[in-house]
Every structure is written in structure tokens, then in C-alpha cells.
Amino acid sequence: MEKGYLSFVLHAHLPFVRHPEYKEFLEERWLFEAITETYIPLLEMFEGLVKDGVEFYITMNLSPSLCNMLADELLCNRYIGHLNKMVELCEKEVERNRFNPDFYKVALMYYHRFHRTRDKFLHVYNRNLIKEFKKYQDKGFLEIITCGATHGFLPLLGIQKEAAKAQIRVGANSYRKFFGCDPKGIWLPECAYYEDLDKFLKEEGIRYFLVESHGILFSRPRPKFGVYSSYYTKNRVAVFGRDHESSKSVWSSVEGYPGDYNYREYYRDIGFDLDYDYIRPYISDCGTRIFTGIKYYRITGETPHKEPYVPEWALDKAVFHASNFMFNREKQIEYLSSIFDRKPIIVAPYDAELFGHWWFEGVQWLGLLIRKIRYDQKTFQLTTPSRYLSQYPKNQVITPAASSWGWKGYYEVWLNGSNDWIYPHLHRAQEKMVEAVKQYRSAGPMKERILNQMARELLLAQSSDWAFMMKTGAFSEYACKKTVTHLERFYLLKSYLDRSFVNNEMIEDIESKDNIFPEINYSVFQP
Amino acid sequence: MKKNSSKTSKKTPVKKEKKSLLKRVVSRISRRSKKAPIQEEIVSPKPTYSLEAEKEAVEIEKVNFTAVQETKPESAYNLPLRYGDNRIVLLARDPWWLHTYWDVAEQRINEVISSIPVYERENLKWIIRVYDVTGIKNFEGNNANAFFDIDIRFEANNWYVNVNQPERDWCVEIGLINPFGKFFPVARSNIIKTPYFGISSVIDEEWALPDEDYYKVLGVYDLGKSSLERKKKFEEIIKHQISSPLASWGMSSLFSERPRVADKFFLEVWTELILYGRTEPDADVTVEGKKVHLKSDGTFSLRYALPVGDYTYQVVGVSKNKKHKITKTPAVKRFDK
Numbered sequence: 080m081e082k083g084y085l086s087f088v089l090h091a092h093l094p095f096v097r098h099p100e101y102k103e104f105l106e107e108r109w110l111f112e113a114i115t116e117t118y119i120p121l122l123e124m125f126e127g128l129v130k131d132g133v134e135f136y137i138t139m140n141l142s143p144s145l146c147n148m149l150a151d152e153l154l155c156n157r158y159i160g161h162l163n164k165m166v167e168l169c170e171k172e173v174e175r176n177r178f179n180p181d182f183y184k185v186a187l188m189y190y191h192r193f194h195r196t197r198d199k200f201l202h203v204y205n206r207n208l209i210k211e212f213k214k215y216q217d218k219g220f221l222e223i224i225t226c227g228a229t230h231g232f233l234p235l236l237g238i239q240k241e242a243a244k245a246q247i248r249v250g251a252n253s254y255r256k257f258f259g260c261d262p263k264g265i266w267l268p269e270c271a272y273y274e275d276l277d278k279f280l281k282e283e284g285i286r287y288f289l290v291e292s293h294g295i296l297f298s299r300p301r302p303k304f305g306v307y308s309s310y311y312t313k314n315r316v317a318v319f320g321r322d323h324e325s326s327k328s329v330w331s332s333v334e335g336y337p338g339d340y341n342y343r344e345y346y347r348d349i350g351f352d353l354d355y356d357y358i359r360p361y362i363s364d365c366g367t368r369i370f371t372g373i374k375y376y377r378i379t380g381e382t383p384h385k386e387p388y389v390p391e392w393a394l395d396k397a398v399f400h401a402s403n404f405m406f407n408r409e410k411q412i413e414y415l416s417s418i419f420d421r422k423p424i425i426v427a428p429y430d431a432e433l434f435g436h437w438w439f440e441g442v443q444w445l446g447l448l449i450r451k452i453r454y455d456q457k458t459f460q461l462t463t464p465s466r467y468l469s470q471y472p473k474n475q476v477i478t479p480a481a482s483s484w485g486w487k488g489y490y491e492v493w494l495n496g497s498n499d500w501i502y503p504h505l506h507r508a509q510e511k512m513v514e515a516v517k518q519y520r521s522a523g524p525m526k527e528r529i530l531n532q533m534a535r536e537l538l539l540a541q542s543s544d545w546a547f548m549m550k551t552g553a554f555s556e557y558a559c560k561k562t563v564t565h566l567e568r569f570y571l572l573k574s575y576l577d578r579s580f581v582n583n584e585m586i587e588d589i590e591s592k593d594n595i596f597p598e599i600n601y602s603v604f605q606p
Numbered sequence: 607m608k609k610n611s612s613k614t615s616k617k618t619p620v621k622k623e624k625k626s627l628l629k630r631v632v633s634r635i636s637r638r639s640k641k642a643p644i645q646e647e648i649v650s651p652k653p654t655y656s657l658e659a660e661k662e663a664v665e666i667e668k669v670n671f672t673a674v675q676e677t678k679p680e681s682a683y684n685l686p687l688r689y690g691d692n693r694i695v696l697l698a699r700d701p702w703w704l705h706t707y708w709d710v711a712e713q714r715i716n717e718v719i720s721s722i723p724v725y726e727r728e729n730l731k732w733i734i735r736v737y738d739v740t741g742i743k744n745f746e747g748n749n750a751n752a753f754f755d756i757d758i759r760f761e762a763n764n765w766y767v768n769v770n771q772p773e774r775d776w777c778v779e780i781g782l783i784n785p786f787g788k789f790f791p792v793a794r795s796n797i798i799k800t801p802y803f804g805i806s807s808v809i810d811e812e813w814a815l816p817d818e819d820y821y822k823v824l825g826v827y828d829l830g831k832s833s834l835e836r837k838k839k840f841e842e843i844i845k846h847q848i849s850s851p852l853a854s855w856g857m858s859s860l861f862s863e864r865p866r867v868a869d870k871f872f873l874e875v876w877t878e879l880i881l882y883g884r885t886e887p888d889a890d891v892t893v894e895g896k897k898v899h900l901k902s903d904g905t906f907s908l909r910y911a912l913p914v915g916d917y918t919y920q921v922v923g924v925s926k927n928k929k930h931k932i933t934k935t936p937a938v939k940r941f942d943k
Contacts, residue, residue: 179910238697292844296824300806303814305823475813491699570685
């Protein structure tokens with residue numbers, strides 16, 4: 080009999096990036112890369128586990144903005160175009176490396192990967208990845224949860240409660256549309272919680288959410304089991320806290336597994352290494368060198384000199400790291416279960432894109448780990464938060480502490496000198512939205528259509544991703560532009576409402592660009 | 607209480623400093639006869655600005671706590687920089703710091719100044735008054751538990767305020783203070799609570815573990831002498847956890863930067879070999895046994911990576927009717943001197 084549980088929670092999210100007005104748009108590649116490197120490899124892993132009859136339980140958030148992109152025809156077509164180009168490049172690379180024993184096998188590996196990915200996407204998944212993930216939910220292996228509509232950072236938006244409420248409601252509605260049932264759980268954007276947020280979760284029938292470790296550890300009263308159990312908030316929504324130890328070993332690029340010298344080096348990419356004329360058709364439209372995803376070197380060490388990647392060595396390391404992770408969890412659970420009068424749960428949440436994208440071998444590692452947990456030990460089993468809750472329906476009631484999983488544990492990543500200028504604008508727009516809904520509710524189909532698009536624009540401007548990019552500096556210019564553009568469109572639409580003037584062409588243009596949440600109803604912003 | 611913000615914010619002055627809004631308004635009001643309508647002389651704030659120029663002034667003035675790269679929108683966007691809706695908004699950044707921004711129209715400032723007796727109008731300066739309103743049901747400006755003031759530059763539009771007290775309710779007012787210490791508020795903020803920090807001393811009898819066991823669960827193995835000591839130790843651990851750069855939170859989202867090897871000087875040199883030729887367009891050509899694609903004019907061009915070593919490239923051409931076969935075998939030795 081097992082003594083405790085481990086719950087993996089993967090957070091798959093990308094901000095809504097879609098630019099039909101351009102033939103090619105660099106930031107749309109985030110989605111393409113994530114599909115190729117993370118989402119499809121995860122699906123293949125699930126497929127393998129099911130085929131081999133390995134029982135597993137994993138929780139995964141497919142964020143509403145990600146789902147909207149995965150379901151978008153234009154982006155799907157562009158993804159296929161991207162794959163075609165990558166297959167072509169891989170073919171050239173196999174040929175080019177024919178007499179290069181160091182790289183030939185790796186070039187072949189990419190060739191097969193991209194070929195298989197294209198084949199599966201077109202002919203097996205029929206371009207519909209959401210349906211594919213849902214399949215594993217229907218089989219009972221995967222628990223898919225939802226997220227804030229556009230990943231808005233709720234503690235900073237929530238000074239108008241309608242704003243936080245709308246993020247959650249639109250997120251839940253989007254989930255219902257894609258998965259045909261109520262979401263059992265929610266991944267709060269950036270795991271950011273503030274007092275009373277649970278009320279809005281309750282209203283949507285959401286049964287649990289996740290917080291950073293100190294969200295639980297600092298709760299009142301003292302949480303009896305630390306982060307190793309479920310709790311209820313006073314509104315009877317269950318809450319789970321992240322386990323620091325298991326997170327660190329995977330997350331940290333320095334102390335963690337992904338930094339092992341045998342793993343693939345992310346930063347050495349043929350997009351930067353190869354002769355310009357040769358690589359030109361496969362980099363950005365404007366000719367800037369970018370990451371292509373084809374990388375031939377291993378991390379090697381803390382040196383600019385890199386050695387060729389050897390997949391077998393990397394696999395050996397993945398096996399070793401899977402064993403190590405399992406062993407540590409066994410020890411952890413043995414210890415905890417000796418103290419507790421219930422079976423502990425270790426909740427290990429990660430950004431899904433860590434696996435495959437940043438940590439190339441991460442998906443392999445996870446697959447190996449799941450198999451090992453099933454066959455090589457008896458101390459613990461995999462579970463999902465809702466399975467745990469059915470086992471332990473009676474829980475201590477606590478008030479979780481305001482917190483986030485960002486650097487320094489609170490809100491600073493999203494509120495500092497680089498991005499604080501957005502809040503006066505966002506708060507104003509939120510207020511204007513609520514007012515407009517009050518004023519123009521049921522004011523005829525055209526006005527309601529404008530209100531709906533205003534809601535989309537506001538939600539898009541709220542993504543925490545923009546503030547995050549402004550902070551880290553990567554893509555900050557694009558992030559600023561996104562924030563401002565969506566707000567501008569918001570105010571343009573509002574001016575149509577106020578002046579009872581309509582520029583049909585303009586509205587259609589905006590709707591066709593920002594076509595997220597086609598089902599949205601502005602009443603989500605009703606006070 | 608601390609007034610550190612005003613101390614730390616002494617920075618290089620803005621180059622082309624305009625006469626401050628306050629000075630402009632006060633001098634205008636003083637010049638004016640009491641009967642004259644105030645309205646006329648007020649320059650209403652422009653509806654749209656370029657964010658960039660104004661933002662710069664803000665950035666210079668703002669207290670710089672973290673070494674972050676400052677980024678601003680590059681081009682002039684059509685968002686109003688000021689809304690002129692006379693408000694101050696308060697946000698919590700963490701258990702110890704608040705962030706506040708304000709937007710007050712000249713008209714409102716005029717109103718407040720006009721209400722000040724003339725002899726008390728000299729040497730007014732802008733401050734933010736920070737009130738601790740924890741547990742107060744109806745805060746009315748004079749019933750706070752405590753307050754402290756911070757000197758600010760009005761044009762900064764926003765400020766970070768160190769309150770250093772988790773789990774308290776806060777409210778701020780922006781306003782003018784005269785040398786006699788008389789405060790004239792211009793706008794009052796919402797109330798916000800700083801997040802809690804630390805392990806709760808409230809223990810739920812129904813859900814309790816012995817203290818020693820409890821701290822072990824939390825990862826504190828060196829238990830110390832008292833429960834206070836343990837509590838402190840644990841809070842140190844958490845502080846370290848959340849602020850450790852090694853934790854690299856957020857490294858895995860697609861657009862975050864992962865740490866990479868510090869830039870050291872490097873030089874990479876690679877070589878490639880181009881093998882090209884021509885034959886009859888309908889001939890069959892193989893290189894080391896692998897068929898080569900011919901262009902319609904019978905030419906071909908192949909590009910191979912050329913690492914250190916000895917290489918031979920056996921090229922075989924066979925005519926369409928299979929009657930002719932030519933073999934050529936260029937060989938290359940690539941070495942580093």
C-alpha cells in the first residue's frame with residue numbers, strides 16, 4: 080500500500096499572439112516551437128504510456144489563450160508552413176552533415192522528429208491538439224484545468240473586483256467550450272493569490288487551485304501538514320501548495336537536472352552558427368538570425384567551447400535523474416507519512432514549456448519517471464488534486480496568504496520601474512469597461528458587439544506576460560506595443576459607443592485580428 | 607516610521623526642469639484678483655501625449671530599487687498620459703512595500719489651494735501621507751492608527767513606499783503641506799493590505815502537530831531552543847527561497863531568458879566543402895553511393911560540412927542508356943596547422 084502521493088501539474092500557456100496583418104510574425108514562433116518541442120512530445124509520451132498499459136495521473140493546465148491559438152485556423156496553417164520549412168532545412172542538414180560523424184546522427188534525429196511531427200499534426204491529430212489532450216482526460220489519465228482568461232495578474236488587477244472576476248469567468252467559460260465540462264481546478268496566473276479571490280473561484284464551481292509554498296505556509300491558522308496536504312479556504316475551495324524541494328531540482332538551471340553537461344545546449348543553434356546565405360531562408364523574414372530549434376551541442380561545461388551532443392549519453396542522464404528524483408520523493412514521503420495521520424501529497428507544478436523547449440530531454444525524463452514510479456517502487460503513487468480530494472474530503476480550513484511564484488514571492492516582478500506604467504491605464508480601462516457595460520447593456524446588437532470586442536481587447540491587454548517581458552527585457556518592446564495597441568483598440572471601440580457612431584470596417588478589422596474568445600459576452604464585466 | 611523614500615530619491619535633476627506645476631498654480635492664484643474666475647487661466651492637460659517623453663521624467667525621479675532594465679514604449683502612442691480624474695491609487699508590492707500612482711488635474715489643485723488662507727500658502731510642498739488604517743471601519747482622514755509623510759515630486763506620478771509592516775491596511779493621501787505642518791489633502795486612495803509574512807501563531811487545536819514535528823515538516827531540522835527561534839529560522843529559509851537567484855523562477859516560459867555562460871571572447875572557425883559539377887541532364891549521378899538531384903541543365907551542387915579528417919567523395923555518373931559510366935573521386939584532407 081502506498082504511503083503518499085506525487086502530483087505533477089504542468090502549466091501550458093502562451094500569450095495570445097496572432098498577426099494576420101503580417102505575412103510572417105516572429106513572435107508567432109513561440110506557439111510553433113512550443114507545439115513541436117513540448118505539446119506534441121507530451122502527447123506522444125501519453126500515447127506511449129497508454130499503449131504500454133502504464134497507469135498514470137497528471138494534471139495539466141491548457142490556458143484559455145493557448146487553447147484559442149491552438150484552435151485558430153490561421154495559426155494552424157502557419158504552423159504547417161513552419162513545419163514544411165523546418166523539414167526542408169532538416170533534409171538539407173542531413174545532406175550537409177553526411178560526412179560529419181559528429182553531427183550526422185543528430186541531424187537525422189531532427190529530420191525524423193520534424194517529419195513525424197508534421198505527419199502526426201496533419202494526419203493523426205488532424206490539426207486538433209485540444210481534442211487530443213481531451214482524449215487523455217476522457218480516459219482518466221489527464222486532469223485538464225483552466226487558468227485566468229488571458230493570464231492576468233489578479234492581485235494587481237483586482238482593485239476592481241469585476242476585473243478579477245471576468246478573468247476567471249471567461250477562463251472557465253472558455254474551458255467549458257473546449258472540454259465540454261466544468262473545470263475542476265484552476266492554475267491562478269503566476270500562482271498569484273490575494274485574499275478573497277477564492278470567492279470568484281467558488282462562483283464558477285472551481286474546486287481547487289494552487290499556490291506557491293508560502294501561500295500555504297503563511298496561512299492562518301497554521302496549516303497542519305505544511306504544503307503536503309489539501310486545505311479549504313473559508314469559501315470551501317480546496318488549495319494546494321507547491322513543494323519547494325521537488326520544484327528546485329527540476330526548475331533550477333544551475334542546481335537542477337537541466338544543467339547537466341550531457342544535456343543539449345539551448346543557446347547553440349544553427350540559426351546563429353551556420354553560413355548566412357545558407358541559413359537565410361530559415362531565419363526571420365527581415366534577415367535577423369534567430370533560434371531555429373536545431374542544436375547540435377551539449378552543455379559541455381561552463382565554457383564557450385561546446386562538444387557535440389550525444390543522444391545516448393543524454394538519455395542515460397535522463398534515466399539517472401529520473402531515478403534520483405524518484406528516490407528523493409520516496410524518502411520525502413516515507414518521512415512525512417511517519418509524522419502525519421494522513422497520506423501526504425507532494426505537489427510539483429512546472430511551466431510545461433520547460434519540458435522539451437528549455438530542457439530538451441525533459442519530456443523523456445518525465446516519461447521515464449512515470450514508468451519508474453509505476454514499476455520500480457511502492458512508496459508512493461501519482462495522483463491528481465481532485466483524486467486526492469476524493470480520498471480526503473475533510474480538510475483543515477485556512478486563509479491562504481497573498482503570494483505569487485515570481486521572484487521574491489510577491490508581486491514585484493509585475494510591479495517595478497519597468498512595467499508600473501501599465502497599471503494606471505489598465506485600471507482606468509477596467510473601470511471604463513464596467514461603466515460601459517452598465518450604460519450600454521442591451522443597447523442593441525451593434526453596441527453589444529462593440530462591448531464584446533472591448534472585453535476582448537481589455538483582457539488581451541491584461542496578460543501578465545507583457546509585464547513579465549518588460550521586466551526581463553526580452554521582447555519588452557513587443558510587450559509594450561501589445562499593451563498599448565489593445566488599449567488603443569479598446570478606446571477606439573469605446574468612442575464608437577459614446578458617439579453612437581460606427582465604422583464597420585474598423586470593427587471588422589479589429590475583430591478579425593483579435594479573435595480570441597468568440598463566445599465572449601460582455602456581461603462578464605457586469606458589476 | 608521610515609521616510610526613506612524621500613532620502614533615496616535624491617537623484618540627478620531632470621535636465622530641462624520646467625517650473626513645477628505647484629509653483630505655476632500658486633503664482634497664478636496669487637497674481638489673480640479674488641474675483642477673477644479661476645477657470646480661465648487653467649491650462650487643461652492635453653488629452654494625448656507621447657508616453658516616452660513624460661515617462662523619462664518619471665523614471666529619473668523614481669526611486670530605483672532594483673537593477674532592472676528600464677523599458678518604455680518606443681513610439682508615441684495614442685494613450686492619454688493623464689486622465690485628470692483626481693485620484694490616487696494604492697497597490698501592495700510585497701509585505702513591506704507599497705506602490706502608489708496619482709493623477710490630479712490642475713483644477714483640483716487650484717481648488718485646494720484656493721481653500722487655503724493666503725498667509726498659509728507660502729512654501730507649500732507636495733507630500734504623500736501614509737496612514738495605517740488597520741481595523742478601522744470608516745477611515746475619514748483623521749482616525750488612522752498612525753501616519754507618516756513622504757516628500758515627493760508631484761510630476762513623478764508614482765512612488766514606491768516602504769512601510770515595512772506586513773499584514774496591515776494602508777491608505778494614502780496626496781496633498782500639500784506648509785511649513786507650519788498643516789496638511790491639505792488633494793486626493794485619497796483606496797485601502798490595501800500588505801501581504802502577510804511569517805508563520806501564523808494561531809493554532810487550530812483540531813489540526814495541530816507537536817511543535818518539533820511541525821518544524822521538521824517545514825524543513826527546519828536544526829530546531830534551536832525556543833519556538834520563537836524556530837519560527838525565525840523558518841522565515842529566514844523562506845526569505846532565502848523566494849529571493850534566491852538560483853531558484854530561477856519563471857525560467858521556463860518561452861520568452862524568459864535562461865542564464866547562459868558569461869560572454870567570454872571566442873572565435874569559431876568552420877569549413878565546408880562545395881562539390882559541384884555537370885553532366886547530361888538525364889544522367890544518374892551518385893556521391894558515395896547516394897543519388898544526387900540534377901538541375902534541368904545537368905548541373906549539381908552539394909555542400910558538405912568539412913571537419914578535420916580525410917575524406918573521399920566518389921562521384922559516379924551513368925548515362926541514361928546505361929552504356930557510359932564515369933567515376934571521379936576527389937579527396938580532401940582537412941587539418942589544423
